Amino acid sequence: MHSIIVVPMHSACPDDHLRLEPGDALPFGRVAPSHSPHSPHSPHSPHSPHLTIAHEGVSRTAGEITAAGAYWRLSNLSSAQTYVVENPEGAGEHIKVAPGRLDAPVPFEFARVVLPAGSDLLSFDVWAPRHDFLDRPGPRDGAPTTCAFPLDRGKRYFQVLVALCAGRLRGEPHAPLPTAEELVERLRPLWPSVSRASVAWNIDYLAVKLRLKPAPDSTPGGGPRLNGKKERLVSLALRFDLVREDDLILLHGNRSVVR
Template identity: 70%
Template sequence: MHSIIVVPGGGSCPGDQFHLAPGETLSFGRHDHSGLTITHDGVSRDAGQITAVEAHWTLSNLSGTQTYVVENPEGAGEHVKVAPGRLDAPIPFEFSRVVLPAGGDLISFDVWAPRHDYAERPGPLAGPPTASAFPLDRDKRYFQVLVALCATRLRGEPHAPLPTAEELTAMLRPNWASVSCTSVQWNIDYLSVKLRLKPAPDTVAADGATRLNGRKERLVSLALRFDLVREDDLALLKEGAGR
């Protein structure tokens, strides 16, 4: 059974896709007639190779000069860089976009790994429960503030500037009529304490106060890195959602 599907750029037709079983490889490059041919003068003749490995895959970069980037289209900027000459770099994403620099262009194709496996959750064991690393209550106002902080990046703009307090207030007002910049600030302070964020050296002002922008950036980075908020949580910002 195949575990990896390679989808050329614009190749929505199943006949254009490459299906790989575990252990099988697919090479790609400008003159690769036996694999994925990329007709662009800026792509190496033998640019790289994909190998299926059960529920994930590896990428070998056979270019001598170009770094390849594998993006997670669902990961708010999450990506893996594969240096020139690197062999068998493991790629963990279920949906991936391989981006190749080619002259002044960026050439891409997709790789799907639909056989991602997850352990079955065992029944309750005797003894005290494991403490939660990030104890967040999705019904609380602070969680709505966290979602609003991450909203732009969750929508696929990983380098977008974070919203200001005024913009956060506008996003939250449809479901929180009494929201104000002060209440937003209070919730950001509370999240910083709840998630145990220690002030980084470059986020502390001369008077010892932590700068708001530094805290927001670290909150968003932590939330997206550990999936504390997901794209589905954006529904909390829609009018009529929440409480």
């Protein structure tokens, strides 16, 4: 699994996502640098990834993201602007990265990097879907085991997965999958701000976490593609017991889910 996935602003499809392995660095700014910001004397390959943010209020070399296993670090290479990294699922939870700060660790599984740019606030998302777990107690002799299906039952995406599987978890193996509108209505009592867009975002994120490959017959633009993704998510979740009947309680007033 890729360690870190960067979702550019206004990204329309997974092909736009930038995927980083542990140790990879992704510079971002108004123009692509000719060298790595951290190593000014080392040539920067023209084929290296770069997140271009074409706005006159963004520094030419604004910052750099470095993948570090199950989390990532942010370097603020601007001389004057503080960057804010928000947890979109938190209740205002965020960290500040001061100008010139290098390698600030970011602890959020989902994060939104917010950049002041003139009179605008620009942002892009960073996902950290990889979870590592110790597979036995005691000292470790080697690298930790990567979880096959790294799901956090305290996150909204898990609520969405339970809502997708609810009919079949209730003993109806051929129950049709809920539409986007039905998912919104099912989740609204627990998640008042839920929308079709936020449900689709969580379904996309689940597909990343569960490493679903694009369907061979997927089509751009919505309907069939989203429905096919939902069907594959539900099939995988039920086959490997990623959701169980007991999880249906999450749809009935359990308020411990992260907001």
